[in-house]
Amino acid sequence: MTTTFALRELADFLKAELQGDPESEIRRLNTLQDGGTGDLAFLASNAYRRYLQDTRATAVILSREDAVGFTGNALIHPNPYVAYAKVTALFQPVSGEAAGIHPTAVVDETAIVPASACIGPWAVIESGVQLGEAVIIGAGCFIGANSVIGDNSRLHPHVTVYQGSAIGQRAVVHSGAVLGADGFGFANEGGRWLKIHQLGAVEIGNDVEIGACTTIDRGALGNTVIGSGVIIDNLVQIAHNVRVGDGSAIAGCVGIAGSTVVGKHCVLAGGVGLVGHIELCDGVTVTACSMVTSSIATPGVYSSGTPFDDNRQWKKNAIRFGQLDEIYRRLAKLEKQPTK
Amino acid sequence: MTTTFALRELADFLKAELQGDPESEIRRLNTLQDGGTGDLAFLASNAYRRYLQDTRATAVILSREDAVGFTGNALIHPNPYVAYAKVTALFQPVSGEAAGIHPTAVVDETAIVPASACIGPWAVIESGVQLGEAVIIGAGCFIGANSVIGDNSRLHPHVTVYQGSAIGQRAVVHSGAVLGADGFGFANEGGRWLKIHQLGAVEIGNDVEIGACTTIDRGALGNTVIGSGVIIDNLVQIAHNVRVGDGSAIAGCVGIAGSTVVGKHCVLAGGVGLVGHIELCDGVTVTACSMVTSSIATPGVYSSGTPFDDNRQWKKNAIRFGQLDEIYRRLAKLEKQPTK
Amino acid sequence: MTTTFALRELADFLKAELQGDPESEIRRLNTLQDGGTGDLAFLASNAYRRYLQDTRATAVILSREDAVGFTGNALIHPNPYVAYAKVTALFQPVSGEAAGIHPTAVVDETAIVPASACIGPWAVIESGVQLGEAVIIGAGCFIGANSVIGDNSRLHPHVTVYQGSAIGQRAVVHSGAVLGADGFGFANEGGRWLKIHQLGAVEIGNDVEIGACTTIDRGALGNTVIGSGVIIDNLVQIAHNVRVGDGSAIAGCVGIAGSTVVGKHCVLAGGVGLVGHIELCDGVTVTACSMVTSSIATPGVYSSGTPFDDNRQWKKNAIRFGQLDEIYRRLAKLEKQPTK
Structure with missing residues (x-):
């Protein structure tokens, strides 16, 4: 499959100012360093500015400031990184998913599956499930009883959704993710762990992305709640009754213990650990591999750990x-x- | 589905002393703060005592001490948290699993599957597998050859059990868990990693819970052994030939390297790392995100790391x-x- | 199944010098401490030397130096650990996988599947996939469109390979691993995360082992590249556009953030975190649970963190x-x- 755009088409799409040849053919996105004929590159960070003059990319997305002195083809945009993000959607291979239920899927007769939904091979849709319009359920996904998945959401192959989970619209959930497993709740009776059955559920807002092998447990009594616009990377553990505010970003290998509240627009870098029952206010950033052991009431950047050094x-x-x-x-x- | 109990029925079940109206109807468990009509709440921690007087829950589980001065409906129990744990079992939705083998499951003819067992869609049961009474194998589980699973154990959908694994009675294994994959064993021959085939197996006691996407590797020569009554959270890595003693608790994102021995009734909080070939005696607690690099011979609480702070x-x-x-x-x- | 070898057969196989009775029967590998009749043990570390004289194993693999004064049956080899690794291959149970496509597998008609390949139940092979000779695809694996898997590679059950991934020859990929999921790329437009579609792929060399529930994301523009001979343990997160050099070893629970480059023959111990956009030169070892926040240009051993201690x-x-x-x-x- 090859997608070809005239540079002017991309300028229109991005509402960007075009400099140079409007008919230049763009067939691919690439970096400034690696770009060649047919490639559209972008300059979004000063660290890469040194590659601009010598790039062999056919055209470059850049800011007005960086465009000064650049004589090649360009799309001038106030935020080149956002422009690049937008244009990636045009170059993404079309997913071959046609609407319909694969003959091998097991779909309970009480499940609501619109004609526009796509259910892959070996998927299991239990009783009372409600799927929205144009939902894509990948091969081998399991959707437990009475779960609800909103319009235009996509579950990649091998996602497990336990009973009673609610996922909003336009979600992307990657393979191996497990939503709604039991929270880790036990009472100790004379040295023996007694299971606390987890009676809550998982509730996920709109426009959420969840990475591969990430686990989000169901609540003990109330729900575990992920706000709208939250992005979560791979291998993240979110325990029961955690609440994550709208627009927060959680990078890979983060662990959030039970009942902790993360505010809106927070950023947890890779490997961060939050203990349970604490609260981070809106706008908190925690740097990589840091451990947070108490609540944070002031927006800002927080860290722990020690710098690495020669072992001796x-x-x-x-x-x-x-x-x-x-x-x-x-x-x-x-x-x-x-x-x- | 609605479950309704008279308060006296719950008092009988818990062997708790009833205060107030024995016919009060309880339809749900809830917290003191959020509870309302029909809800049973509990007070198990001083931190929540301030919510007691104003709770709108129909009844509260509390200790005799906390009951002093409380005039609402109450179930008085020496350990309210244990009582709450016990009562959760009554409010758990009945799982719809009926005994029998789903027609789409692939079950080898040499496997032993009692009539009381339940095998979900797309499950694979290889040759020589032995399932106990009332075992539930979720959709898409894979049970490798000659594995044994004890009575009343439940594997949620998408659990993978490699050949030759042994799981005891009443186990709960959550989705995405992988038991018995090869341990990470390689010999370096002139810069090239030579695989050490992992000839041992995984051996799991009775009453063990294993979280979502947790991995427990098979042993190199002997077995990796998880004792009875051990509870393990999500995304935990347990390497080959590790031994975990009875009744220990391992929270999310813990990693235990090869051949390490964890005693009985130990508690490893979230994100803890144990290096290989060390031994923790019984009764060791390690706090969140700590790294343990040598053996611990004295019961107690151990920690490492630095406190978090403003980044600057x-x-x-x-x-x-x-x-x-x-x-x-x-x-x-x-x-x-x-x-x- | 029992495999029995005469000691002389193993001496021939290992090109080892035989001491003692060449007809001794070896039926199992074991440790010096636990070995008994019919067992072959090995001495590869000084820590175990104290077990040599009293071992009841039928024979022992050891170095010429350690053989001095040992009068039992022995296989004398310059590198006993390498010899042990080699001999494990002889004692591994034969996997029952016969060539052929299980009738329940869904294989697109455009996929290339040699007669020597083995595809398990419920596997999905999408359009344009190319499998090499003797490839084994376990039960329930998903191989996305246009992916290529080289000769003699084995995917254990429940591996997910997204579209366009390339895996070399003789790979071993364990259950729950997810290769080629979207990298964690988003641009922030006025507080809203805008998805950067991930247009690159995953490219894995020859002789690579990938552990259970490990995730390797596809590149944003170029590819995420794992070199040949790399070994990766369980629950490892490798982000988009990371490059790992040939022969490196990555232990469990490691996280490597986007665009970071790891040199050849590096060793990352368990729980290590590498931030994004840095470069580790060849021959770097990072000890357990350390965080690396900037590039390393000198081979050696690096560490961070603090020692654990009594909590008070x-x-x-x-x-x-x-x-x-x-x-x-x-x-x-x-x-x-x-x-x-």
């Missing part, structure tokens, strides 16, 4: 970490000594 | 971490200086 | 971490004070 040097310092309180006390004692 | 402040301190040994030496030098 | 002691030191910069300044001030 690190060991010397790490040992001293275990003496830090002693170091502090010895320092304080010295300070109290009379000086001349 | 954190950076200043983190840089000094790289100078800790130098700081120590400079301090020691100062201390040796004669004072007046 | 740790807390005292951890609080002082938050005062480290202050401690440094106070120390420097003391140093400037005149001494007698």
Whole structure:
């Protein structure tokens, strides 16, 4: 499959100002460094500015400021990264999913499946499920009883949705994700763990993306709630009764323990851990691999951990970490000594 | 589906003392804060005591101590959290699984499947598998050759069990879990990784719960062994030849490297990492995101890591971490200086 | 199934020197401690040398040096661990996979499937897929359109391969792994996350092993590339456009953020996190749970984090971490004070 656009078509699509030959043929997106004939590149970060003058890409998306002195074909846009994001939609291979239910799918007769929905091979749709218009259920997905999935949502192959889950419109859920498994709730009775049956559900807003092998547990009593416009990467664990506010972003390998509340427009970088029962206000960013052990009430950027170092040097310092309180006390004692 | 109980029925079930109207109708469990008419709430932590007087829940499970001065309907129980756990079982929706083998399941003729077992659509049961009474195998599960699963165990959809695994009675295994994949064993021969075929298996006791997308590898020579009554959350990695003692609890995103032994009644909080070939004695608790790099012979609570902080402040301190040994030496030098 | 070898057969296979009875029967591999009659053990680490004299194993693989003074049956080999790895292949149960397409598999008519390939129940092979000779596709695997899998590769049950992925020869991919899901790419337009469609693919070399529930995302523009001979454990997240050099080893729970480059023969221990857009040169080892936040240009061993400690002691030191910069300044001030 080849998609070809005239540069002017892309300028129209992006509402961008066109510089150069409007009939240049664009067949692919590429980086400034690797771009060649037929490629549209973009400049969205100063780090890549050095590649601009020598790029062999047919055209470049850039800001008015960066366009100064650039004589090649260009699409001038106030936010080149947003423009690039928008144009990727045009170059995405058309997914071959035709509407209809694959003959091998097992669909309960009480499930509501519009004619515009697409259900892949080996999918299982249990009783009382409601699918919206144009929903795509990939091969081998399991949709538990009474779950609801909104219009235009897509579940890639091998997604598991436990009973009673609610997913909004335009969701994208990647393979291996598990929504609505039991939260990790047990009471200890004399050394024995007694299961607390998890009676809540999972509730996911509109325009949410959920990465591969990410797990979002059902609530113990109330629901686990993911707001609208939230984006979640791969291998993320979201425990029971967590609430994530609209527009937040959660990168890979993050773990959020039970009942924690993440505000709106927060960013949790890769590997972050949040303990349970805390609250992050709106607009909190946590840097990679940091652990947050108490609530944060002020927007801003937060971190924990230590910088990496050569192992031998690190060991010397790490040992001293275990003496830090002693170091502090010895320092304080010295300070109290009379000086001349 | 609605389940309704008279409060006296719940008192009988819990062997709790009833205060108030024995005929009050309970239709749901809820929290003190959110509870309303028809709801049974519970008070199990001092943090929630402030919600007791104003709760609109029809009845509350609480301790004798907390019942003093409370005039509403109540179930008085020595351990309200345990009572709540027990009562959740009554309010869990009945799973619609009827005994029998779904016509689409592929079951080898040599597999032992009791009439009381339930095998969902698209499940694969290989040769020599033995399922116990009332076992439930969810849609799309794969049970490899010669595996054994004990009575009343339930595998949710999309669980993979490699050949030769043994799972005890009353296990609950959540979707996406993979039991018995090859341990990560390789010998390096001149820069090339040579696979060590993993000849052991996975052996899981009774009353174990295993979370979604958790992986437990088969042993290299002997088995990887999970004791009875162990509870394991989502996205946990348990490497080959690990042994976890009875009654231990492992929260989400924990990683345990090869051949490490975790004692009985240990608690590993979320994100903990244990290196390989170490041993934790019984009764060890490790707090969230801590890394344990050597054996622990004394029961207690252990931690590592640094507290989170505002990013700018954190950076200043983190840089000094790289100078800790130098700081120590400079301090020691100062201390040796004669004072007046 | 029982496999029995005469010790001399194993000596021939390993090109090892035989000491003792060449007709001793070996039926199993085992450790020095647990070995008994019919078992072949090995001594590959000084830590286990104390078990040598009292082992009841029928024979032992050991180095010439360790063989001095050992009078039992032995296979003397320059690298006993490599010899053990090689001999595991002989004792691995024969997998029952016969060539052919299971009648329940859904294979697109345009897919290329050699007669030597084996496709399990409920597998889905989309249009344009090319499978090499003797490829084994486990039950319930999904192979997206136009993906290519090289000769002798094996995908265990429930592996998901998105469209356009390329996997080399002799790959082993464990259950639950997801290759080629969308990278986590979004542009923020006025607080709203705009999806950047991921137009690249995943490209995996020869002789690669990929663990259970590991996720490797497709590239945004170019490809995510895993070199030949790379071994990857369970629950590893490899983001879009990462490149991993030949022969590197990545242990469980590692996360590598977007566009990061890992050199050849690197070793990332369990739980390591690498931030995005950095480069590790060849021959870098990172110890368990360390976070790497900038490029590394010198081969060696690197670490971060703090040692674990008793929780109360740790807390005292951890609080002082938050005062480290202050401690440094106070120390420097003391140093400037005149001494007698």
